[in-house]
Structure formats: C-alpha cells, structure tokens
Amino acid sequence: MAPEEAAVLVSRISRRFGTVEAVREVSFAVAPGEIFGLVGPDGAGKTTILRMLAGVLAPDSGELRLDGIDVRAAPEQAKPRLSYMPQRFGLYEDMTVAENILFYATLFAVPGRERRERGQELLRAAGLEPFRRRLAGQLSGGMKQKLGLVCALIHTPRVLLLDEPTTGVDPVSRRDFWAILYGLRESGVTIVLSTAYMDEAERCSRLALLHAGRIQACDTPAGLKAAMPGALLAVAGTDPRGMHDALAGAPGVQGLLLMGDHVHVRVDDAARRAPELRASLAAQGFAPSSIMEIEPGIEDIFVALLGAKARP
Amino acid sequence: MSGRRILAMAFKEMLQVWRDPRSLAIALLMPLMQMVLLGYGVSLDIRRVPLCVFDQENSQLSRTVVQQFTASGWFRISEVLDRERGIREAMNRAACIGALVIPADFSRRLATTGVGPLQIVFDATDTNTTNIAMGYAQGVVALAGAALDANWTAAHGILPSSVGRIDLEPRVWFNETLDSRNFIIPGVVAVILALIGAQLTSLTVSREWERGTMEQLISTPVTPLEVMIGKLVPYFLIGAVDGAFCLLAAVFWFGVPLRGSLGTLVVTTALFTAVVLAFGYLISVKVKSQLGASQVALVVTMLPTTLLSGYTFPIDQMPAPIRALTLLVYPRYYVTILRSVFLKGSGLVQLAAPVSGLVLYAAVVLWLAARAFRKRLD
Structure with missing residues (x-):
C-alpha cells in the first residue's frame, strides 16, 4: 500500500513514560475500510498507540498520519475526522443516553436532522432505543459500550479508534457491536481497535501482535497462522494440567499451552509426533482421549512467537 | 470558535450541576449560611x-x-x-x-x-x-x-471658664451612626462571593479528569476556549443569583444603606464574579483531582480574602510589603467598591482605580486559564 493511500499511517513512533518505554518504534499502515486489530498483553502499548492516534497524547518521535493529516503537527485538524472511544467509559454518567448523543453530535457540528436520523438508526442497531431517557450511569456494561459507539459514530468519522471496546460486555451486546462495525466497514470507515479477546482478533482484517511496546508480527489472521512454525496438536484427556507438565521437554515439542480441557502442543511434525506423544503420555500414566492436529488460533501464534510468558 | 459548541458545553455543565446535589448545595445554600454566620457573627461594635x-x-x-x-x-x-x-x-x-x-x-x-x-x-x-x-x-x-x-x-449666669476654650465638634460622615455593620456587611458579601465562586468552578475541570470523561472530550474538535467559556457561563448565572441574594440581604435584611446606583452595583458585581470564577477554573485546570482543587481553592481564597482584602483589617495600617501584597488579592478591589457604592454612593467614575484593578485581573486570569487547558493527557 502506498503511504498516501493509507487511512492510518504509523511510522516509527515511540513514547516513553519516565523510564518505561511504552511504545518503541512502532510502524504500521491501515487501508481505508480495514478493521485493524492491536493484540497483546496488558502493558504491551495498545492504549498508548491509540491515544497517540487520537491526538490526545504526543509521541516522542515518529510520524502519524490519519486520513492524510499529520496528527503530530496538527492534531486539531485530524479530530473532526476521527472518533475515539477510550478504554474507560468516557461519557457523562449523569446525563441520559439522548443527552450524551446530543452533546457529542453538537461538538462535531452534526446538523439537527442528520443527528436525529442517524441517532435513531444507531440506537436501533445497538438495541438502545427503549433507553433514550435513561441516565448513562444506569446502563449495563454492554449498553454503556454500545452507547459509546453510538456517540462515536454520530458524526460519521473517517477513522474509528476503539480501545478494548468489548471488555466486560455480554455476548449479545458483543454481537450487536460487531454487527455495527461490519456495517461501518462497508461504508469505508477505517477501524483501529485493541482487544484482549482472541475470537475478536480473528474477526479483524489484519492484526498487529504487540509485546513490550513493539510489534512482534503484523499480518492477516490467516497469514499469521500460515507463518507459524511447525504444527499444532490438541491433546484432550482427564488431567490436562498433568499432561501439560508431563509433555514438557518431550522430543519435537516446541511449545505447550493449556487451553481449558485441552493441551495445545506445538510440534515440528504432526504426523510423526502424535503417536510418540500418545506413547509418552501412556508411559507416564496418562490416558489421553484424543490427539489431533488443529488449526492454530491467535493465542497459539502469540505463544509461538513470544513463549508462554507473554500469553495475553 | 463555535457558538453551538459553547452552548453544548454550557448546557451539559448546567445539567450536571442540576443533577449533582453537592454542587447545588454549594451554589445555593452556602451563601445563605455564610451570610447569616458572617453577617451576625462579625461585629466590631462594643456595646454594654x-x-x-x-x-x-x-x-x-x-x-x-x-x-x-x-x-x-x-x-x-x-x-x-x-x-x-x-x-x-x-x-x-x-x-x-x-x-x-x-x-x-x-x-x-x-x-x-x-x-x-x-x-x-x-x-x-x-x-x-x-x-x-x-x-x-x-x-x-x-x-x-x-x-x-x-x-x-x-x-x-456665666460659663465657668469661657475664656480660651476650644470646642471640637466631631462629625462622622458616610456611616453616621458609626455602625460597624454598615462597614462589615459589604465586606462579607465580597468574601462570600469570592469563596463560593472559586469553589464552584474549581470542580468543573477536575471532575472531568476524575470521572474519565476528559479523554473522550479532548478527542473531539472542541477548542480550549470553547470549553472555558462553556463551563464558565452556567456558573456565571449561578454566581449572579448568589450575588443578587447577598446584596439583597445586605440592603433589606441587614439594613445597610445603598446610596450608589444599582447599575454600578450590578456591573461591578458581574466583573468580580467573572474574576472569581475564572480563578476557580484556573485552579481546576491545574489540579486534576476534585478534592485537591476544592482544597486549593479554599486555601487560596479564604486566607487572603479574610486577612488581606481590608474586609476586617484596614489595608492602610498594614506594613508596606503586606500592603503591596494586597494588590494581588482581588477581593480587596471589590470590598473597596462595595463600601464606596453602599456608603458613599460612588459611581464608576470615582471607582475607576479599583474597577480597572478588577478588569486587569479578569483579563490576566482568563488569559492564563485559557492557556492552561491543554487538550493532552500528559
């Protein structure tokens, strides 16, 4: 992608807080209409990157462009084109749903008629229509996040920045939320979001895996999976934790990850190692019910890239 | 600068004050309490x-x-x-x-x-x-x-020593009954407006930081000047209500004679309210917690106002360095103005010096406050 085509262009940005290097030389570009995901453990630098993109935090160095505008030099010029939803609920809890929408619509100079029509449409999509007159502080976690999204979208931004928008949100609200995001992508809105949910990460067009302020890998979910070295075996059985420990250091095993009642074992060669693992486990007194090759998830890729320590 | 954005800020702020019992109490009940306490409690007269x-x-x-x-x-x-x-x-x-x-x-x-x-x-x-x-x-x-x-x-039939007698016939002007209340009450009004005003606005920006609403607000195109004006307008209205209440109480309850014009009183009170609110706003921008801002506002207004405004202790009798310091204590200008308007019936022309003091103060504090607010998290 040529730089001038990118809706969001981040080039070697860094930011430190005291002695902590929160973001180190991060670069990525997002094409118009993409949903770009920032994934990583707490403290990886996701929030700092989003704040710098939103123009509320200045980078120490590097270049930031949003819809062609230099955010570092002219953050105020970029602001009418973006919407930012901070991780912490940023709306007024002592104002009603409708009052919050009216407030943000006016700050972005949305004409009255457009505000009413768009507000109606967004509230309906978010399932918030019956709650127009309810104080924002009295909404559930999921409804609050959806209201945040409604307020963020009332002015049709070019770029939407969402910091962990679905953390603490119930599955139904998450589904509504993503339905709205997909709808936006159709209309050419570029979305950059951070998430701690791996299933959500898989829904993004492209992902940047962050750790300790650096991008460790950046590709489509499929590209990331294809790039993972080796193959993945899922071992199921009665004592997954015991099996996890028993398999450490077995020949050909490159990584182990406990996933609920499964152990994900990354091996160099699935066909050859599966019988070996079964034999090894049987020898140690375990009876795995199944061992089969599976498609890696984002979490597996993360662990493969960073080791178990950086599990998000 | 957009009028509609200022209006949106002002409307939002008004809603929040209206729905926050604490702000409302500070705004409306405190002046009543203080007027009673200070109006009756402080008297320099010694009787019986x-x-x-x-x-x-x-x-x-x-x-x-x-x-x-x-x-x-x-x-x-x-x-x-x-x-x-x-x-x-x-x-x-x-x-x-x-x-x-x-x-x-x-x-x-x-x-x-x-x-x-x-x-x-x-x-x-x-x-x-x-x-x-x-x-x-x-x-x-x-x-x-x-x-x-x-x-x-x-x-x-004759005076005992009618030769070489000098008679002093003292007359006191402007407060003929030498009633210290006439002198104290205008000062009380100034003190109350200074305290309440700074308290009111000291919370307005820090509240946004504390509740986490600032991060989203500064990601919008709203400008610092729009935020400031939008936030000051509702409090100016509340301050006007408080000012009117205190002045009415001074005249009709405490019986202080009002010899000047109502116009002078309104103009100077509006000016003073603007200074006081801008000062509280400046504190609010600088101190990001509500409690901290309210404490700072209390300390920096209470002590100088009660000690150095001339409300109880006459400024002329202070040592020169302290007297110079009182020039920075903006309530002193308003105390002077109120006493002159009430007791001497002075107009804006005679009050040119203290009024220009307030105008200068308003300009500087508003300028500092407008500059202090940055649309940045750091």
Whole structure:
C-alpha cells in the first residue's frame, strides 16, 4: 500500500513514560475500510498507540498520519475526522443516553436532522432505543459500550479508534457491536481497535501482535497462522494440567499451552509426533482421549512467537 | 470558535450541576449560611461594656455620674465594689473590663477647684476593646461635664471658664451612626462571593479528569476556549443569583444603606464574579483531582480574602510589603467598591482605580486559564 493511500499511517513512533518505554518504534499502515486489530498483553502499548492516534497524547518521535493529516503537527485538524472511544467509559454518567448523543453530535457540528436520523438508526442497531431517557450511569456494561459507539459514530468519522471496546460486555451486546462495525466497514470507515479477546482478533482484517511496546508480527489472521512454525496438536484427556507438565521437554515439542480441557502442543511434525506423544503420555500414566492436529488460533501464534510468558 | 459548541458545553455543565446535589448545595445554600454566620457573627461594635464601680463618695453627684455611664448604652454596671482590692479580683474573674473609681472628695474638689477627678481602670489584655471602651468613657465624661457646665451657667449666669476654650465638634460622615455593620456587611458579601465562586468552578475541570470523561472530550474538535467559556457561563448565572441574594440581604435584611446606583452595583458585581470564577477554573485546570482543587481553592481564597482584602483589617495600617501584597488579592478591589457604592454612593467614575484593578485581573486570569487547558493527557 502506498503511504498516501493509507487511512492510518504509523511510522516509527515511540513514547516513553519516565523510564518505561511504552511504545518503541512502532510502524504500521491501515487501508481505508480495514478493521485493524492491536493484540497483546496488558502493558504491551495498545492504549498508548491509540491515544497517540487520537491526538490526545504526543509521541516522542515518529510520524502519524490519519486520513492524510499529520496528527503530530496538527492534531486539531485530524479530530473532526476521527472518533475515539477510550478504554474507560468516557461519557457523562449523569446525563441520559439522548443527552450524551446530543452533546457529542453538537461538538462535531452534526446538523439537527442528520443527528436525529442517524441517532435513531444507531440506537436501533445497538438495541438502545427503549433507553433514550435513561441516565448513562444506569446502563449495563454492554449498553454503556454500545452507547459509546453510538456517540462515536454520530458524526460519521473517517477513522474509528476503539480501545478494548468489548471488555466486560455480554455476548449479545458483543454481537450487536460487531454487527455495527461490519456495517461501518462497508461504508469505508477505517477501524483501529485493541482487544484482549482472541475470537475478536480473528474477526479483524489484519492484526498487529504487540509485546513490550513493539510489534512482534503484523499480518492477516490467516497469514499469521500460515507463518507459524511447525504444527499444532490438541491433546484432550482427564488431567490436562498433568499432561501439560508431563509433555514438557518431550522430543519435537516446541511449545505447550493449556487451553481449558485441552493441551495445545506445538510440534515440528504432526504426523510423526502424535503417536510418540500418545506413547509418552501412556508411559507416564496418562490416558489421553484424543490427539489431533488443529488449526492454530491467535493465542497459539502469540505463544509461538513470544513463549508462554507473554500469553495475553 | 463555535457558538453551538459553547452552548453544548454550557448546557451539559448546567445539567450536571442540576443533577449533582453537592454542587447545588454549594451554589445555593452556602451563601445563605455564610451570610447569616458572617453577617451576625462579625461585629466590631462594643456595646454594654461590663464596668465595676467603686464609688467612695456615694453622693447625689457621684451617682449621677454613674448613671450617665449606664444611660449612654455603652456600659453596664456589672458589680458595685466596696474596696479597691475588689477591682483586681473582679478583673481576674473577668467580671468586668473596666472599673470606675470615684474618690471620696469628688464633689468637694469639683466645687472648690472646678475639676472633679475620676479614675477609670481598664483590663488591657484585649487592646482593641480597651481602646474603644476608653473612647466611650471619654465621651460619657465629656457629656457629663457639659451637663455640669449647663447647671453652672443656669445657676451663675456665666460659663465657668469661657475664656480660651476650644470646642471640637466631631462629625462622622458616610456611616453616621458609626455602625460597624454598615462597614462589615459589604465586606462579607465580597468574601462570600469570592469563596463560593472559586469553589464552584474549581470542580468543573477536575471532575472531568476524575470521572474519565476528559479523554473522550479532548478527542473531539472542541477548542480550549470553547470549553472555558462553556463551563464558565452556567456558573456565571449561578454566581449572579448568589450575588443578587447577598446584596439583597445586605440592603433589606441587614439594613445597610445603598446610596450608589444599582447599575454600578450590578456591573461591578458581574466583573468580580467573572474574576472569581475564572480563578476557580484556573485552579481546576491545574489540579486534576476534585478534592485537591476544592482544597486549593479554599486555601487560596479564604486566607487572603479574610486577612488581606481590608474586609476586617484596614489595608492602610498594614506594613508596606503586606500592603503591596494586597494588590494581588482581588477581593480587596471589590470590598473597596462595595463600601464606596453602599456608603458613599460612588459611581464608576470615582471607582475607576479599583474597577480597572478588577478588569486587569479578569483579563490576566482568563488569559492564563485559557492557556492552561491543554487538550493532552500528559
């Protein structure tokens, strides 16, 4: 992608807080209409990157462009084109749903008629229509996040920045939320979001895996999976934790990850190692019910890239 | 700058104040409470000073003198003593502040020498009260003397010593009854508006930081100037209500004579309210927690306002460096203005100096406040 085509262009940005290097030389570009995901453990630098993109935090160095505008030099010029939803609920809890929408619509100079029509449409999509007159502080976690999204979208931004928008949100609200995001992508809105949910990460067009302020890998979910070295075996059985420990250091095993009642074992060669693992486990007194090759998830890729320590 | 964005900010702020019982209480109940407390609590007048009497003569004349002390209203007789030692004892018990001693030969010496010696002893632990009481005592004695002169004249047809007598006839202007309330209440109004105003706006920006609404607000195209004006407008309206309430109470409740024009009062009060609110806003921008901002606002307004505004302690009598310092204490300008408008009936022309002081202050504080607000998290 040529730089001038990118809706969001981040080039070697860094930011430190005291002695902590929160973001180190991060670069990525997002094409118009993409949903770009920032994934990583707490403290990886996701929030700092989003704040710098939103123009509320200045980078120490590097270049930031949003819809062609230099955010570092002219953050105020970029602001009418973006919407930012901070991780912490940023709306007024002592104002009603409708009052919050009216407030943000006016700050972005949305004409009255457009505000009413768009507000109606967004509230309906978010399932918030019956709650127009309810104080924002009295909404559930999921409804609050959806209201945040409604307020963020009332002015049709070019770029939407969402910091962990679905953390603490119930599955139904998450589904509504993503339905709205997909709808936006159709209309050419570029979305950059951070998430701690791996299933959500898989829904993004492209992902940047962050750790300790650096991008460790950046590709489509499929590209990331294809790039993972080796193959993945899922071992199921009665004592997954015991099996996890028993398999450490077995020949050909490159990584182990406990996933609920499964152990994900990354091996160099699935066909050859599966019988070996079964034999090894049987020898140690375990009876795995199944061992089969599976498609890696984002979490597996993360662990493969960073080791178990950086599990998000 | 967009009028609609300012309006949106102002409307939002108004809604929040309306729905926040704490803000509303500060805005509307505090002035009422403070007006009562400060209006009644602070008085520099000393009335009915407790006085002990040791009348060694106990004649008709000496009793007349004592009576004149009580009839003046400034003194009351707390105790009648029968020996000199009793004075110290009574003062130790705080039964009296002064003691009037009439010698046994008072009438005789008055008749023979024309001078009747009286002694009055004061407990000077509180020098201010002593000075005032001493002034009262001299006044009473002068009146008593005049009465005696009149008697003498009536009896003898001539004045006792009509040659070389200089008469001082004091007149006090602007507060003819020397009622300290007329002097204090305008100061109280200034103190209340200074305290409440700064309290009100000190919370407005820090509240957004504390509740996490600032991060989203600064990601919008709203400008710092729009935020400032939008946030100040609703509080200006509340401040106007408070100011009107305090001034009405001063005139109709405390009976302070208003000799100046209502227009002057309104213009200067509006100006002062603007300074006070801008000052609170500046604190709010600088201190990002509500509690911290409110504490800072209290400290930086309460002490200078009560001590250095001239509200109780006269500025002219302060040492030069402190007097210079009072130039920075903006309530001093308003205290001066209010007293002049109320008691002297001054207009804007006569008040040019303190009014320009306030205008300058408003300009500087608003400029600083507008600059202090940055649309950044760091």
